[in-house]
Amino acid sequence: MQFTTPLLHGKLIRRYKRFLADVTLDSGEEVVAHCPNTGAMTGCAEPGYEVWLSPSDNPKRKLAYTWELAKTFDGHFIGINTHNANKLVAEALDNKAIAEFSHVQDWKAEVTPPGADSRFDFCITTAEGDAYIEVKSVTLLEEGKGYFPDARTTRGAKHCETLGNLAAAGVPATLVFCVQHTGIREVRIAEHIDPNYAAAVRVAHDKGMQIIALGCEINEQNIKLNQSLPVIL
Structure with a gap:
């Protein structure tokens, strides 16, 4: 970007x-x-x-x-603008730069799945059908580890609940942590900040929701996703 x-x-x-x-x-x-x-x-x-x-x-x-x-x-470097996280993922989807989504044929932004009451950042189309992606920007660094969220988020927990239900029903669903901090080398759920969100993530993951973290290269001219990072639940 x-x-x-x-x-x-x-x-x-x-x-x-x-x-x-x-x-x-x-x-x-x-x-x-x-x-x-x-x-x-x-x-x-x-x-x-x-x-x-x-x-x-x-x-x-x-x-x-x-x-x-x-x-x-x-x-x-830290990407302050949280809106850029979605732009980065959209660009990577277009360029097939994310290994997990290299099979994407098309995508739409801000889509509510049938029967759901939450709108997600992306609906991607593959040969197997539709799948849904929710993107979160990660910038909190503590002792060399990245954490999300940095504040309590009822909305984030609700998103995870819906993503988990989609996955349990056979619809692929993914939570993407877009890490806009070059000092972060792994991502963890900030249970010490929002235990309810942490519980929602784990329940959704148990139901089949995929979780990936993507690191960024950042400088004064551009930002781009350039690596996968481990997620520790």
């Missing part, structure tokens, strides 16, 4: 009110950027981090900048 315009570099002053971040650009100008991440962002928003913003010339936007990337004091 190539950034459509060159990103602007700066230093993070603070993130606040969930959707706002104050940044000092290299020019010395202080700007307010939109933060496209509603999670806790633990370890992702430390004052002094290098950050990169995408500019917008849309006059209807309240804020002219979107916070896209951060770089930790250890030199790891």
Whole structure:
């Protein structure tokens, strides 16, 4: 996924009110950027981090900048924009870059399966029929391990319940962890943050829901999925 315009570099002053971040650009100008991440962002928003913003010339936007990337004091890149996780998976589906989905013939975004009450990120079409994918962006790093979620998520638990029911009924269903943090080498379920979500994932997995984690290569020009990572349940 190539950034459509060159990103602007700066230093993070603070993130606040969930959707706002104050940044000092290299020019010395202080700007307010939109933060496209509603999670806790633990370890992702430390004052002094290098950050990169995408500019917008849309006059209807309240804020002219979107916070896209951060770089930790250890030199790891983080994809801040959670919306990019779906874009990365879509690009990989088009390029057949994910081994587990190399047989995909077509896909649609934001689809509710027949008889279900949850909408999923992707419905993929294969020679065997339809299958469903839900994508989650992972950025929480603790002691060298990646965790999801970074905050309680009732909606995420409901998604897992539905995916598990689909799998039990013979419809392939997959939970994809898109890891937008170059310091993460494996993914675990954050039971210490949301035990209900952890239980929902394990129940769904027992019913046949597949779980995969995909790591990213991240730099100032682009982000792309480049490796599979182990998932520890």
